[in-house]
Amino acid sequence: MSDRIARSHGLEAFFGAAESVSGAGVEIALPKNRGFLNLRLDPRRERAVRAADEVLGQGLPLAANSFTGGERRVYWLSPDEWLVETRAEEAGALCGELEAALAGYHAAINDISGGQVALRLTGPEARTILSKGCTLDPHPREFAPGQCARAGFARATVLLACIDETPTYAVVVGRSFADYLCHWLANAAGL
């Protein structure tokens, strides 16, 4: 029922009707309808991890600073914390399925779709933009597709993930910071 109700990501003023803005060599885009779950689980409990894997349809990444998946992604945040990014309309159901599958285990699942904004930064100059605001080394040898990291970016805290070699980065940020971050990125891109 709630799917018919108008939702707001808070960046309507920044993006207007467009889905992205472009500067020289970089595009800042707002992929639509992304949902997010936060998952806490002890990875040493193998049966619980397997149960989660089954519901998610892919393995929880256990290697530090990595993510798995394509359309649905699971990002490693810390040794016992993951962020699941999925289609917004699936998030609620997925949250319930995980709750059910992990009942009896010490776990915490929260649907945080309403509080996160995922931006996509793509283009040959994306690495330059990243280096303006982030101390993380974006060199392809150090931060390759499949890797992610929580980092300070400008003066916000974000989850950065390297998606492909273009390069394309996913930048997930708390919604209260999203407007600031978009303006910062636009300025850095010379817009």
Add this chain to the structure above:
Amino acid sequence: MAGGQVNRLPEGGRIDRSRPLRFSFNDKSYTGYAGDTLASALLANGVSLLGRSFKLRRPRGIVGGGAEEPNAVMQVGEGADALPNLLATQVELEPGLAARGTRGWPSTRFDIGAALDSFGRILGAGFYYKTFKYPRAWWKLYEHFIRRAAGFGRAPDSPDPDRYEHRNAHCDVLVAGGGPAGLVAALTAARAGARVILADDDIEFGGSLLAGGDAIAGAPAMDWVVGVVAELRELPDCQLLSRGTVFGYHDHNFLTIAQRCVPETDAQAQDRAPRPAAERLWRVRAKRVVLAQGAFERPLVFCNNDRPGVMLATAVSGYIRRHAVLPGRRVVVFTNNDSAYRTAIDLAGAGAEVAAIVDSRPGGAGVIGQRVKELGIPVLAGHVVSHVSGRRRVRGAGIARWTGEPWSAVEITLRINCDLVAVSGGFSPAVHLHSQAGGKLEWNDSQLCFLPGETRQPHDSAGAGNGRLSLGDCLADGLRAGKAALAALGLKPPEIEIPATKEIPEAPMEALWRVPAEKDADRCPKQFIDFQNDATVADIRLAVREGYRNVEHVKRYTALGFGTDQGKLGNINGMAILADALGKPIPEVGTTTFRPAYTPVRFGAVAGESVGALYEPVRKTALHEWHEAAGAPMEVVGQWHRPWYFPRDGEDLHAAVARECLAVRNSAGIMDASTLGKIDVRGPDAVNFLERIYTHNVDRMKPGRCAYGILLGEDGMVMDDGVMARLAEDRFYLTTTTGGAAHVLEWLEKWLQTEWPELEVYLTSLTEQFSTLAVAGPNSRELLEKLGCDIPLDGESFPFMRVRTATLAGMPVSLFRVSFSGELAFEINIASDLAPNLWRKLMDAGREFEITPYGTETMHVLRAEKGFVIVGQDTDGSVTPVDLGMNWLLSKDKDFLGKRSLARPDCLREDRKQLVGLLSRDGRTVIPEGAQLIERTGQAAPVPMCGHVTSSYRSASLGHPIALALVAGGRGRKGKTLFAASPGREPIAVEIVSPVFYDPEGERQHV
């Protein structure tokens, strides 16, 4: 097209004669060429007087060719664009560039302060310290004139229109300096596949090769440079930063580079909006660093050695060869080493008359002496230039025989007319970055300079900066440093061969720290050591006579090595003179500390992009747009912007707040409380964990219950407060204050991760996920029912301090029956992406109740009427729960953080400051927040204070002002009168009352 460029050579130089550029200096127009620096263009135009010295106001001209230049400090640009503190030797000539000398008031040529020079005798070291101390009251007068007359330029008077940016960079090897050694080191590392950053402060790479006539592998050295640079540019992991000065070497091999960006033509700049960054600050994390910044030539110390026309020999060569500028026609070269002979050859080649090479060494030069003789240049070996004549320009040199005795008077035996004296006192490696990095310095007795010694961070020095002065040695040392860096990185060195160079054997240099004069050292005309700070030989000797022994003290007393100079030019000469005066060897005296920045850096570059609207993040709630559209002024709370009040036509703050307060008390109000921190706590040990953190009995809360909770620091002081809701046996939902959200989560995680890792508890921040819409007032229940809620909301089914999940207006919500206003209230938590939707529905449905949005100010008033504290406003980190009258919250049945501290004798004092209410005796006066409370008026200062006002408001509901205060032993003083004192006002008589002003029984929130 030479125009007024009287000193421009007809051919040669690395300038583009097809691109003449107009520029101005001190409002006079000149022409130079692309490829010029401001300094070379001024010299080409025959401008020799550039400014006045700092203290003595002596006329000064260009001395050097780069970062070591002490005098040519310029103000470039006008108004907002003005840039003070630029060295003319480093300013690239741009079309329309407008420069002026930064010193000289009212003008460079006619300087009031120049009269100071006549008083030079009394303006010795420490003059200001000694003279302007008395009478004390006069300092303001002195200061006005001293400040007016001092300084290097003026700050721009309006915001800087330039853009700046920061770049973070990472590399395996950072090479600072793009001369021969740096280029070889960078090439070696880059060929091996290392990630390399090569930074050089000049416009072009090449360093000393830009100005020299050297040959590499039988061809002009610059051909080799061009080849190396081209190869480096091709390598993907090599970054070349020209115009980039490595100005700071910090801990953990973190270095900072200020890079001036390429000046664009006006047309180019117009094509690009906004303006490209004018300067870029690179923040580099390097695994290894090679310092190859070269060496600075030292001046020689003789009488009036600061006169315009006395220049460093290498700088003279540079102007001739690189800029095709001949700075003098008849020249005396004065040296204690072989290097300046090359300058004499350059001068002769450019058509100048070299009147003499004055060489202090009795034996003169090595092989190069023969070459000079062939050119017919006279050499006066065993002689010195004892003084120069001329005021605004050198007119002649007085030559004396060098006896080897620096302190005995000499006789001038020969006077030579000249307009230029090119001097060389040997070379000092630029050890600034090495020292900044914590590296030690070692004195070298044959090269007469400090060389980089033991290092503390992973770096290395190479080339002239490492004491390798000949080209062949530089190249070999660069290779060594490059290979050493690779070895440390575990990379295999590449195939690389050092190209052949022609080495000319040199005769050793000679120590010549002070040239004797006709009079003794303290009476002769001034012999400058630090040109920029006007520190002389006599100043240093005076400092020693007055008891200064340590080099750092002498520096501060004489100003030696201050300012932008940072000891580049005068440091070693100064140390040598000091060592002599102290009777100690130079290494025992040591050097002063070299600090960043190596050359001046613009504040704009330090700030980067974090200016204007991007200075500080603005955190916006999901309802921000609605608040803005409603015309609410914002209150900044941390990084959040929260609506302060919602004025209607013509209302001021007080009128709007009074209306909002009455609406909540009488019907319904709505507030955006989304900035509260929210934490999900889950796990089998959640109760156990929260019992240890919070002061109340958590275990007694049944699921569905809410409780007001406080948490204390280990010192027993109130740290934060909020509502705790038990959602299930093993699941809680906490709210924190807006400002405390991040800290509380960190605090909880810290205890969980470091002290109690055995507890099975997960914490998840939900601050961003949920928006909180507080609906308050007697009609709030009816409003929610009207909107359509799937659970009963009556007081029996859903009593005060309970939590329920529900569907409201078709949207999933959590409803909390908590109240920060004392009225019947519901705090609705809803996913933030749905919040604007629900807010609009509430506003629509609320019209019949005249629902009134209210801001933070009304929220403050409503809670103060109820005596609810705000942590951080009514507390300040020194307030216990007992001080606040919250003993009822402190469980006696369990331990919790801070409990033991509450039993400290100091926490048990009867006269601790306690929370009370205040009413002004006249019933009308609003007591100023922050006012101190005193027992009685008319006391002599210092008046004992017994408390202070923490919150104060007008109360529309009560019809009179109210205040909260912390008063020593306050709870026992109810009904007593105190006085609220604040500056510039009559003390206000106030009565101590209960802090709960409104509905003390709490009936309204329970309905």
